[in-house]
Amino acid sequence: MQVRTPFPIINLILDHLTDIRFMRPPIEKPSESPMQFFTPELFVRFNSPDEAQANQADEDWEAAVANYRRHLEGLEDRMPSQVKRLTELSLHDTELLGMNEDVEPLPSSQLEPFWFAIAIVSLKRDNELLSLIYVLWDRLREFAAPERWPFSDRRPHWLYDEIHQAPGHEGARFVHRVLLSDGRVFEIPFLTVLTQTVALTAHTLQPSA
Numbered sequence: 001m002q003v004r005t006p007f008p009i010i011n012l013i014l015d016h017l018t019d020i021r022f023m024r025p026p027i028e029k030p031s032e033s034p035m036q037f038f039t040p041e042l043f044v045r046f047n048s049p050d051e052a053q054a055n056q057a058d059e060d061w062e063a064a065v066a067n068y069r070r071h072l073e074g075l076e077d078r079m080p081s082q083v084k085r086l087t088e089l090s091l092h093d094t095e096l097l098g099m100n101e102d103v104e105p106l107p108s109s110q111l112e113p114f115w116f117a118i119a120i121v122s123l124k125r126d127n128e129l130l131s132l133i134y135v136l137w138d139r140l141r142e143f144a145a146p147e148r149w150p151f152s153d154r155r156p157h158w159l160y161d162e163i164h165q166a167p168g169h170e171g172a173r174f175v176h177r178v179l180l181s182d183g184r185v186f187e188i189p190f191l192t193v194l195t196q197t198v199a200l201t202a203h204t205l206q207p208s209a
Helices: 040-046 051-078 081-087
Strands: 095-106 114-125 128-136 141-143 158-165 174-180 185-199
Touching (some): 040 051, 051 158, 114 185
Antiparallel strands (some): 158 174
C-alpha cells in the first residue's frame, strides 16, 4: 500500500543540562501509542482507500498541525538552543538505522542505584548519516504498532514526532515521541540533545583495512 504523507512537521526539543540523577528501571513495552497529535490511527485514516474517510482525515490532520504548532508556541520560552537547532532539521522520511541506549550506573549510598544514560538515534537522509544524541532522564520506551497495521514493517522510516514537557518538572525534562512507518512509537525522555551529521561518500563507505 502506497503511503500518502502530509507535509513534514516541525519538531522541537530542549537544551539545558541539569544535575538530575537518574533512577527508574526500564518498563515493559506498552501497547497504546502516547502520540497526542499525529497518532497512528489518524495516519491510517489519512491513507484510507475510502475517499470520504481520507478527506475527513485530511481535515483532522490540518487541525492536528495547527494544534501542535500552538502547543510548541507554549513551550518556546523553555527551549534551549540545541533543541531549537534540532527543530530546523527535516526528519520526515529519514531511514531509521538504529536506536541505542547506554546506561551507566553511578555509585550511590542510597538503596536505589543512580544511573546516567544516553541514547543515540542513527538516521540516513539522502547522502548523509544523522545522529541524534540524547542525554536521558529516564529509559527509552517502545510502544507496539496497532493491530493490523496496514503498512510495511521493513526498513522503518521516521514519519512524525512530538515534543512534550514532562508533567510536574517545569521545563527541566522533556519527552520526544516519534511515530515510525512500521507503526511503532518510541518515547525518548531527555534533558538535552546534540546532532551530528556525516556526509556519505565513497571514502566513508569503504571498509577499513
